[in-house]
Amino acid sequence: MSLSLSADQPAAPADAEDGVWLECIECGETFAPFADVRYTCDECDGLLEVRYDDLPTFEDFAAAADPDQGVWRYADTLPLPAGVSIQEGATPLYEVPGLEADLELEALRIKHEGMNPTGSFKDRGMTVGVAVAKELGVDRLACASTGNTSAALAAYGSRGGMETLVLLPAGKVAAGKVAQASLHGARILEVDGNFDACLDIVQELAQQGEAYLLNSLNPFRLEGQKTIGLEILEGFLADYETVPDRIVLPVGNAGNTSALYKAFRELVQAGALEEDEVPKLVGVQAEGAAPMVEAIENGADEVRRWDDVETRATAIRIGNPVNAPKALPGIRETGGTAISVTDEEITDAQRDLAGEGIGVEPASAASVAGLRKLRAEGIVTEDERVACLTTGHLLKDPDAAAATGREPEPVPAETEGVLDHL
Numbered sequence: 001m002s003l004s005l006s007a008d009q010p011a012a013p014a015d016a017e018d019g020v021w022l023e024c025i026e027c028g029e030t031f032a033p034f035a036d037v038r039y040t041c042d043e044c045d046g047l048l049e050v051r052y053d054d055l056p057t058f059e060d061f062a063a064a065a066d067p068d069q070g071v072w073r074y075a076d077t078l079p080l081p082a083g084v085s086i087q088e089g090a091t092p093l094y095e096v097p098g099l100e101a102d103l104e105l106e107a108l109r110i111k112h113e114g115m116n117p118t119g120s121f122k123d124r125g126m127t128v129g130v131a132v133a134k135e136l137g138v139d140r141l142a143c144a145s146t147g148n149t150s151a152a153l154a155a156y157g158s159r160g161g162m163e164t165l166v167l168l169p170a171g172k173v174a175a176g177k178v179a180q181a182s183l184h185g186a187r188i189l190e191v192d193g194n195f196d197a198c199l200d201i202v203q204e205l206a207q208q209g210e211a212y213l214l215n216s217l218n219p220f221r222l223e224g225q226k227t228i229g230l231e232i233l234e235g236f237l238a239d240y241e242t243v244p245d246r247i248v249l250p251v252g253n254a255g256n257t258s259a260l261y262k263a264f265r266e267l268v269q270a271g272a273l274e275e276d277e278v279p280k281l282v283g284v285q286a287e288g289a290a291p292m293v294e295a296i297e298n299g300a301d302e303v304r305r306w307d308d309v310e311t312r313a314t315a316i317r318i319g320n321p322v323n324a325p326k327a328l329p330g331i332r333e334t335g336g337t338a339i340s341v342t343d344e345e346i347t348d349a350q351r352d353l354a355g356e357g358i359g360v361e362p363a364s365a366a367s368v369a370g371l372r373k374l375r376a377e378g379i380v381t382e383d384e385r386v387a388c389l390t391t392g393h394l395l396k397d398p399d400a401a402a403a404t405g406r407e408p409e410p411v412p413a414e415t416e417g418v419l420d421h422l
């Protein structure tokens, strides 16, 4: 199986360009990377992955080291040498002593992707995806979005001088994200339907050649998102001389789960990581939108599409995770699991993180909520070193933050009155 952790490094086919090619994860068909626009396999419609004939090790990344370069420090494992960049990546791997003690863990760190230029991990994918779009010579970019993808696409598209079109589920996207897409100049199409319906439409537009699709179905986007995993591993190696036992992350379209697993597979193929060192991947979904959890619990090879999804974590209100064929093996082959959490547990975790000074949007807090639950169930043990991924900044969803935080207290406009109130 091409997605097995023990799969060998494939030999470059004739259609590789500079040692880079696309390969179908289902039938193994290969394609030149930049000759034509394609998102899935021409033969069987399977998902595609980017392949390289030469895979770098940690030493190679260190040799290229300018830590401020962020995503592009890892250019040896990306399809192009440079991107349309706004200094994405190199996000903090925060220590959280209070939470670490509360959860009784050997080590807990928070990889806060909310500290990217537009406030979410999507920037790592867009810096690569928009560069590939330019390489392909397309001029209009599009995505469906629960908000963050649209904010990142709008910013990187305008930086790249390209037209952007975003399809959003009407009334279901947090205020900060719509404001970003709007100010960066995207055309915002509000669809009377949910995110999955938006993605269906944008895929059809892309197939008809109306726009270049930059959702995570696009294999080049996931190459940029691999760098989250590389940064986490390098951070743990620097601080603990070992990689984490487990990485816990929120799951929506399952792009990050797929991307992190690919990063680890490539390190194994490069001889930089032993198979038994690969961190267990734990996907967390909201109870009202948990098709991946259902598939893992049932041992299913395919995910059942959920037509009605609901959660206050709007970013992961997704019923048909398009990357499931890549993400399910990622969770299983690493010995990980998937778990769902209630909206209340998400809100509590958002407060826990805020108590450590880390402001995240609700979907991000799902990782910490899931970790707490797995710790209570004894599945995560006290000797473990764990990284939780927080995917988006608090300011993305100011309404959720205000509803979760303390109420403002009205006071009179004079000091005595304020002192009396206190």
Ligand SMILES: Cc1ncc(COP(=O)(O)O)c(C=O)c1O
Binding pocket: 120, 146, 148, 149, 216, 250, 251, 252, 253, 254, 255, 256, 257, 315, 316, 361, 363, 364, 391, 392
């Ligand atoms: C803030 C946030 N967290 C998590 C996710 C889920 O990530 P993925 O789709 O890679 O599973 C998304 C979007 O999908 C998101 O915007």
Ligand SMILES: N[C@@H](CCOP(=O)(O)O)C(=O)O
Binding pocket: 143, 144, 145, 146, 147, 148, 149, 150, 214, 215, 216, 217, 252, 253, 255, 315, 316
């Ligand atoms: N949460 C996402 C949903 C789309 O995910 P993508 O990674 O496939 O673009 C968003 O922010 O829109």
